[in-house]
Amino acid sequence: MTTYPTPSDIEVQWRISGSGVCVIVEGETELEDAWFYNRWFASRAREVTFFPQDGWQKVVEAVAALRSTLGDTSVFGIIDRDFEDHVAYTSVPPDGVLRTHRATLENYLLDPACWFRYVQPHTLRAPKPGWRSVEEVQATILGFYKECAPLAAFNWTLRQARLLNPAAFQALRRSDQEYKEHPTALANLGDVPTYLRGLLSQATLSADLGQMYRDRVATMDDMTLADLEQVVSGKYVLRLLSERFPLRLSGRQAWDDVLSAYMFYCPDPPADLKQRVALILAQPE
Secondary structure, three states: OOOOOOHHHHHHHHHHHOOOEEEEEEOOOOOOHHHHHHHHOHHHOOOEEEEEEOOHHHHHHHHHHHHHHHOOOOEEEEEOOOOOOOOOOOOOOOOOEEEOOOOOHHHHHOOHHHHHHHHHHHOOOOOOOOOOOHHHHHHHHHHHHHHHHHHHHHHHHHHHHHHHOHHHHHOOOHHHHOOOOOHHHHHOOOOHHHHHHHHOOHHHHOOOHHHHHHHHHHHHHOOOHHHHHHHOOHHHHHHHHHHOOOOOOOHHHHHHHHHHHHHHHOOOOOHHHHHHHHHHHOOOO
């Protein structure tokens, strides 16, 4: 069941409002990415409204479809960086779709100062190790990133395999094609380089997937937090944070409430997202 507006729905809403631009973002519902963007840019609500589409490809398609009816200066898109290497912008790309600087939107929900601000009032009587200062929280979150780095390296290696030989990759079992979403998933594979070597022969790919994975992990070992934010999905890191949160939670709704409070304490848009929206709003009419 579709829980996000169709391009036709978005067109109707835009024509009714009669002002501003539409920015299409990822997310299955309006309470996912679009909610955070609309919250961050609430002060510019008359100029820009964010609408969800399920996945980056749907975003690209919706932007193209809506531009054909509303015009190129009325519709844009912002999608996750994912595996892209270079995403610096001085102008809006011709297709109107920009990528985030960090790997995913969730990476912007991992600011150590914001999390310390949220946790501190609840832990004054009983401070929690790893959460007693901004510096401790930063170290905790960096530890989550490092724990997820092999997972990110694994998924990056799968993508390389897909690019090197799409036909051979598509012939694999679906479970072997899918990206993993939690560090524990790698433990179930046994020795990861050996597993990757067994997926596709070196003759098929002209590359050793196991060695590619090892090299990627080695590269990530030396990365700073700012570097890891660009190559490790915040979805994985935020999941670890929710599982090891220092305050007692109960159920999915409780975590949604935590993220709402996080946004209350840190309502300002991240600098690079602010820059992308500024580029969009600077487009001539």
